[in-house]
Amino acid sequence: MINGHGDDIYRYKDIRINFSSNVYNGFDHEDLFCHLANQLDHVSNYPEPTPAQLENNLALFLGLQADELMVTNGATEAIYLIAQTFRRKHSAVLMPTFSEYVDACRLHEHQLTNIYQLEQIHVGFQIVWLCNPNNPTGAVTNKETLVQCICEHPNTLFVVDASYAEYTDQPLISSAEGCLMPNVLMLHSMTKDYGLPGLRLGYVTGSASLLEDVRRQRMPWSVNQVAIDAANYLLSHQDEYTINLAELMAERERVAQQLSQLGGVQVWPSDSHILLCRLTIGKASALKDFLAQEYGILIRDASNFAGLDSSYFRIAVQTPAENNELIQRIAEWIAQ
Amino acid sequence: MINGHGDDIYRYKDIRINFSSNVYNGFDHEDLFCHLANQLDHVSNYPEPTPAQLENNLALFLGLQADELMVTNGATEAIYLIAQTFRRKHSAVLMPTFSEYVDACRLHEHQLTNIYQLEQIHVGFQIVWLCNPNNPTGAVTNKETLVQCICEHPNTLFVVDASYAEYTDQPLISSAEGCLMPNVLMLHSMTKDYGLPGLRLGYVTGSASLLEDVRRQRMPWSVNQVAIDAANYLLSHQDEYTINLAELMAERERVAQQLSQLGGVQVWPSDSHILLCRLTIGKASALKDFLAQEYGILIRDASNFAGLDSSYFRIAVQTPAENNELIQRIAEWIAQ
Numbered sequence: 001m002i003n004g005h006g007d008d009i010y011r012y013k014d015i016r017i018n019f020s021s022n023v024y025n026g027f028d029h030e031d032l033f034c035h036l037a038n039q040l041d042h043v044s045n046y047p048e049p050t051p052a053q054l055e056n057n058l059a060l061f062l063g064l065q066a067d068e069l070m071v072t073n074g075a076t077e078a079i080y081l082i083a084q085t086f087r088r089k090h091s092a093v094l095m096p097t098f099s100e101y102v103d104a105c106r107l108h109e110h111q112l113t114n115i116y117q118l119e120q121i122h123v124g125f126q127i128v129w130l131c132n133p134n135n136p137t138g139a140v141t142n143k144e145t146l147v148q149c150i151c152e153h154p155n156t157l158f159v160v161d162a163s164y165a166e167y168t169d170q171p172l173i174s175s176a177e178g179c180l181m182p183n184v185l186m187l188h189s190m191t192k193d194y195g196l197p198g199l200r201l202g203y204v205t206g207s208a209s210l211l212e213d214v215r216r217q218r219m220p221w222s223v224n225q226v227a228i229d230a231a232n233y234l235l236s237h238q239d240e241y242t243i244n245l246a247e248l249m250a251e252r253e254r255v256a257q258q259l260s261q262l263g264g265v266q267v268w269p270s271d272s273h274i275l276l277c278r279l280t281i282g283k284a285s286a287l288k289d290f291l292a293q294e295y296g297i298l299i300r301d302a303s304n305f306a307g308l309d310s311s312y313f314r315i316a317v318q319t320p321a322e323n324n325e326l327i328q329r330i331a332e333w334i335a336q
Numbered sequence: 337m338i339n340g341h342g343d344d345i346y347r348y349k350d351i352r353i354n355f356s357s358n359v360y361n362g363f364d365h366e367d368l369f370c371h372l373a374n375q376l377d378h379v380s381n382y383p384e385p386t387p388a389q390l391e392n393n394l395a396l397f398l399g400l401q402a403d404e405l406m407v408t409n410g411a412t413e414a415i416y417l418i419a420q421t422f423r424r425k426h427s428a429v430l431m432p433t434f435s436e437y438v439d440a441c442r443l444h445e446h447q448l449t450n451i452y453q454l455e456q457i458h459v460g461f462q463i464v465w466l467c468n469p470n471n472p473t474g475a476v477t478n479k480e481t482l483v484q485c486i487c488e489h490p491n492t493l494f495v496v497d498a499s500y501a502e503y504t505d506q507p508l509i510s511s512a513e514g515c516l517m518p519n520v521l522m523l524h525s526m527t528k529d530y531g532l533p534g535l536r537l538g539y540v541t542g543s544a545s546l547l548e549d550v551r552r553q554r555m556p557w558s559v560n561q562v563a564i565d566a567a568n569y570l571l572s573h574q575d576e577y578t579i580n581l582a583e584l585m586a587e588r589e590r591v592a593q594q595l596s597q598l599g600g601v602q603v604w605p606s607d608s609h610i611l612l613c614r615l616t617i618g619k620a621s622a623l624k625d626f627l628a629q630e631y632g633i634l635i636r637d638a639s640n641f642a643g644l645d646s647s648y649f650r651i652a653v654q655t656p657a658e659n660n661e662l663i664q665r666i667a668e669w670i671a672q
Contacts, residue, residue: 043534
């Protein structure tokens with residue numbers, strides 16, 4: 001899907017508050033930007049054909065071997081490379097979820113099956129794609145249940161998109177644990193970890209032998225020099241990128257509760273900073289237009305997620321003041 | 337090919353002068369970098385899923401329709417997308433040339449034939465890949481001959497890589513002319529046009545119907561926000577990026593002549609700023625190491641181009657002073 005994703009901020013003027021992507025906007029990037037500004041002349045040379053030095057640094061940081069990790073042009077490149085590596089396989093996608101798994105599988109001629117719970121997985125599936133915490137629900141699959149499911153299907157490859165792993169307090173399979181499982185590839189998003197979606201910076205982790213196959217599909221220079229420089233900075237300045245997770249989870253609960261109390265909005269249970277909501281009257285697209293045009297607030301019309309309809313929208317929880325404004329404006333719209 | 341390209345500057349310390357990529361280093365990027373530094377906060381949002389606004393601007397600049405152009409993550413992404421679009425076709429590659437055409441075709445299971453002159457093209461080839469001006473020879477195929485060949489093979493797709501088009505005074509098929517031919521796709525490199533290989537910025541032009549097929553293979557967000565911002569700046573600041581082509585061509589002739597007169601170096605005829613050279617004694621890898629280690633000068637060991645051997649190296653002509661130093665150091669090495 002090219003159009004219809006969140007963060008379509010380029011389509012509007014004067015967006016002040018952006019709830020529409022799953023990116024947490026609370027980081028202060030000033031020092032990073034200052035660092036990057038001072039070395040923009042690096043773009044006068046080619047980046048490494050594959051960002052091997054960054055891959056070494058990142059592997060060291062995560063306690064992995066360098067061949068257990070591959071940096072990509074956003075997690076999206078990883079999704080497309082994996083779909084390409086395992087061309088024409090039978091893939092199951094745990095729905096509703098991020099649309100790119102299905103799109104990448106279609107492009108590379110997978111046989112596709114939508115599933116809605118882990119219990120539907122059977123030996124006929126060669127690949128299972130799931131997002132955990134999930135987009136757009138924010139829900140986390142119980143770790144023990146997922147590990148058991150993975151172990152029970154040793155001939156099925158599990159592609160676990162962990163892009164939102166930093167935004168939940170629930171237990172998850174770590175990168176290191178994933179590398180020990182011969183049938184798991186994990187997707188990671190530095191975009192999401194550090195709130196920098198414009199740079200295009202993701203990576204995939206997994207056992208060296210699985211990754212070797214994916215690596216063969218790679219084109220050179222897919223990750224640009226500014227993204228590489230930024231990633232190296234981020235790895236050595238972790239202290240500038242801490243989030244108070246307890247506070248964020250409590251704030252999500254507060255927002256979910258207040259939205260539910262408006263009368264007119266149903267909120268799905270979430271384990272992360274993402275909230276999937278459903279209007280009981282009216283369309284999400286109308287609410288989105290109202291908020292954007294009247295108040296410069298952007299939400300995600302979630303009607304185009306497979307399995308959802310025109311009543312669904314999604315938000316990523318931001319600061320309490322921003323969240324309060326959103327709740328107030330949604331209340332206004334409902335009262336109209 | 338992941339490793340073995342030029343501009344492997346990241347493998348060396350203290351490279352002062354870089355002849356190793358085909359990038360012209362004579363531009364002053366100060367104003368561009370200043371502009372980009374002031375808007376690095378743009379990376380806090382997603383880029384457009386496809387850079388449609390930039391595509392509009394670029395099409396306008398080139399006198400094309402927006403659907404006759406597609407911006408890519410460097411010309412390399414265009415090469416891989418085209419090979420993917422026409423998967424399993426029979427491709428001929430005009431050799432010796434840039435290795436990525438063959439690599440992309442192999443990845444997407446093309447039947448491959450190496451050809452060495454246009455006369456070898458026959459109806460059995462579904463695709464012909466050629467670089468014009470060529471890398472690594474700098475040679476330009478006569479425009480009339482090429483147009484005639486394209487017209488004579490209406491069922492063969494010609495992928496013409498025009499990455500070095502700005503660096504020759506010979507007549508070439510323009511983007512607009514290419515779009516009028518139903519069997520031509522042209523690759524373009526803003527990397528090369530503006531000396532900014534670290535940004536990853538290229539585009540492909542061609543008839544809307546041909547490009548429609550390629551566009552379907554695209555993943556979202558492949559071009560990052562800094563590259564988009566840079567491209568928009570470049571389009572509106574052309575005056576900062578003029579090259580004196582007559583001077584550059586004369587300088588290439590001078591360098592070619594002086595290298596030839598050293599005794600020990602054969603120089604291929606070139607129509608651009610690229611010079612392919614052959615050592616009559618010794619290996620290009622040894623010369624490369626000597627220049628890098630002793631003098632901080634980087635050249636391209638061209639031994640891994642299909643059809644060439646360990647005696648070949650390639651340079652891109654730079655400023656007269658830099659070129660003089662190169663000639664002097666090569667003379668030293670030969671005299672050893």
